[in-house]
Amino acid sequence: MQGLMMDYPLTLQHAFHRVTHLFPRKEIVTQTESEPHRYTYADWGRRVMQLAHALKKAGVGDGDRVATFAWNTYRHFELYYAVPCMGAVLHTLNIRLFADQLVYIVNDAADKVMFVDGDLVPIVEKLVDQLPTVQLYVIMGDAPYATGRLRPSIDYETFIADQPTTFTWPDLDENSAAAMCYTSGTTGNPKGVVYSHRSIFLHSMGVGHVEGMALSERDVVFPIVPMFHANAWGFPHAAAFSGSKVVLPGRFSDPLRVARVIEQERVTITAGVPTIWIGLLSLLEKERFDLSTLRAIAAGGSAAPQALIEGLQRHNIPIIHAWGMTETSPLASLSRLRSYQLDLSPDEQFRIRARQGTVIPGVEFRVVDMESGQEVPWDNQTFGELQVRGPWVARAYYKDTESASKFADGWLRTGDVAVVDDDGSIQLVDRTKDLVKSGGEWISSVELEGLIMGHPKVLEACVIGIPHAKWGERPLACVVPKPDALDQVSKEEILDYLRARVAKWWLPDDVVFIEAVPKTSVGKFDKKVLRTQYEMHSL
């Protein structure tokens, strides 16, 4: 027996209509070199529709990919809605990718039009000969260093000028593609995640859910996380569902600017990777700002150290520690104290808040033993791979034939290793490929690294597994001393430091000192480089 409810498609057209009709006077503010750019959702809506007309005129049709190479600005936000609402697919390019990855991605997606922020034009100019699918470049704002190699090109304002300010959106299937974003793993080519209208709609309901980020009309949201990074964690979309005022950083994310913007625009919620908040915390220790409007900082991308959570709490700024990945839209879980945890000691509360926490409504998870495939007990000790599923989780990569095993049985294998406590709260301990397997037992490289980096003479540390005749694998610690401790720290010092803190069999078999930890294009430790280098290292 079927239900008799409307077949109302879940699309971004709903959010666009909602915010332009119900919240037309709310503001969108973008940081610039000089005064911030300000306008309302009413203005934004008219320009979104002008942009849709211009795209249509330029030959962009149903399902065509439109790329952006841009900072978080109002024009990028216009593209966020114009492109999907007219039936095309917004492809946000990571401006920090290596050139060869960028070329690969644009060609893989076969982007037809590319929108480029003026100051980023020189980067794209270097690649232009390798981007045959791109038929038009639209330049956003001044491009002082442009040499004119992007051809044909047009200025954004010229592109949309004189277009009608109303557009009749086409009927869309809720499962049609709305946006895409590539993940750059440490192996192989980047893979495209293709979001549907339905998945973005539902993810936005999750971000607006009170057990999600609770994004409301009264919020002033300041997403510092880039709009090319998993849709800025969904904040720009969710803001339109809720009618929130949006503040965009442009290309400015230094701590001083961040603090001033929060103060001046009365920001209530902001979002970004821990690095930004470490910088902000350090600024707040020196200088005073009135950040009292801030109800939450959403931190994700990598684990927020407990010291950061505690440090910001001293300034009455609560961090919401969140977890997700490009493949999960990205919000999948977050950590917030539950009703029955409000009376715990501050220490216990910080430990709970530093976890990756509880999956939000709409997301399901399991943690599975990497060999038996059985779910591990929720004892907060037993390691397993975190797997998730839900309406905003990817089921495949674009044009990909190699990764089927990652999506087998309807679950996404995240590649993250986690433990679960008896509340079902998740804590990540490592990446599956970085775990060290010694004598049939797992050792968390991330935990060892965190401990070693707590040593006063250590700047960075990277732990990898090295083949071992008897145990299968044993950990090797690659340590970068602080500049002022060069040649003043010994292997024994590191091991002594660890001895007090880990089980004996977790102790690395050797410590080598290196100049720097190799990094991937998105700044994560590139362990495969070290693994190749030390493959034959004798333990």
Add this chain to the structure above:
Amino acid sequence: MQGLMMDYPLTLQHAFHRVTHLFPRKEIVTQTESEPHRYTYADWGRRVMQLAHALKKAGVGDGDRVATFAWNTYRHFELYYAVPCMGAVLHTLNIRLFADQLVYIVNDAADKVMFVDGDLVPIVEKLVDQLPTVQLYVIMGDAPYATGRLRPSIDYETFIADQPTTFTWPDLDENSAAAMCYTSGTTGNPKGVVYSHRSIFLHSMGVGHVEGMALSERDVVFPIVPMFHANAWGFPHAAAFSGSKVVLPGRFSDPLRVARVIEQERVTITAGVPTIWIGLLSLLEKERFDLSTLRAIAAGGSAAPQALIEGLQRHNIPIIHAWGMTETSPLASLSRLRSYQLDLSPDEQFRIRARQGTVIPGVEFRVVDMESGQEVPWDNQTFGELQVRGPWVARAYYKDTESASKFADGWLRTGDVAVVDDDGSIQLVDRTKDLVKSGGEWISSVELEGLIMGHPKVLEACVIGIPHAKWGERPLACVVPKPDALDQVSKEEILDYLRARVAKWWLPDDVVFIEAVPKTSVGKFDKKVLRTQYEMHSL
């Protein structure tokens, strides 16, 4: 181009899995004659699965209708999940319906099993010969006045005892029917609204959205609105998505019990029709209770008088005024102050909060001129019919062939007449069929009634349109004097009172005094009885 996200069906199985795994220790409390009944979601989950087994064993299969005739209790809450999660359809019967309506509804739905609260058995016993589709009655709790006419019947606890406490749910299509609820209009037979898993899932996300009811894990929710009345406004479903503690009133909704329960269980949000809150307010004026945990009372079903909103505000209890109907799952709009309304005067704020407010994310509305079919301007003056659409709005009634016009063009014609302000906030002014059309202009019967009921000598007033040779229709006021003002109030007194308050052409052409306003089975004014009676009344 299609998105590449998981085809994860939106079903209640998600909520069931979520709440039993992530919030097993949270409580469900039910009021009884003596001590409240308490258990956890873990207990509840085991019994839900036992119930599913018992139903299956009793021959309940895919799409079969399972009826309930019950108060708000933990057993009813168990049925809320067991029935839909196993693929059957929960049909909640309004225990206050007239006998002939009840018989019609059970036969129309062809209910196979009926669950009856013990104290309600005598009502069903009277009808049992007319309910041929019902193959089994399950009696919940003691039934001291039962005569044994319900056959075959079994006690609920016996029914589920010895069943396994785990159940492997079948794969369900998200559009399959999960629940049904009949609306009793004032004309014709009741009509069945059939909710799908998808619609209940999405509605729950709306109720949990911070711009909806913001129902969270930290909430203690106390739905007084009956579970047979549009799923208790979705609170029991949304509670499972959020992991909220649930407090159920059983058959007790008198003000004293309500106040004590709020105080003892530390209720944070409760929900019900204004009548209940008028009673509570009157109690609070006499007696002290600590209701400080209460963050909101959700009021709907009929308009909450501004005096009620102000009165409760004096006790620091904010009312959230909400609007919806059985056909809209029901939550469609609610009124909450926006960021830029927080500095308005208390008077202006109360006026805003007394409106039906803003549609929540997921719901779209328009207000349409009843003759031209064009949208009316948002000037807060021009009347039109409120129409809504969205994924939790009905597209048809069960087995119905007469009401197609109500759902034409993909919009539900609500039959409510509204004005809209420039924020898109809705205010209802009447029902379309109750408006009086005089000389081509509309007069709101509801507004006149509200004014007349403000007269100190008036208990109730009902305004209807009477045929008029020159103007087409003119208003007639049917007035019930207060017991102590019988025969002491005159037509002229009423008209004089109105003269100062409405435009001259709104003044009723006549006032008649009656003993009582006829009511429908759900307690609304039954204007068609008065219309028939006064059809020939000469004005």
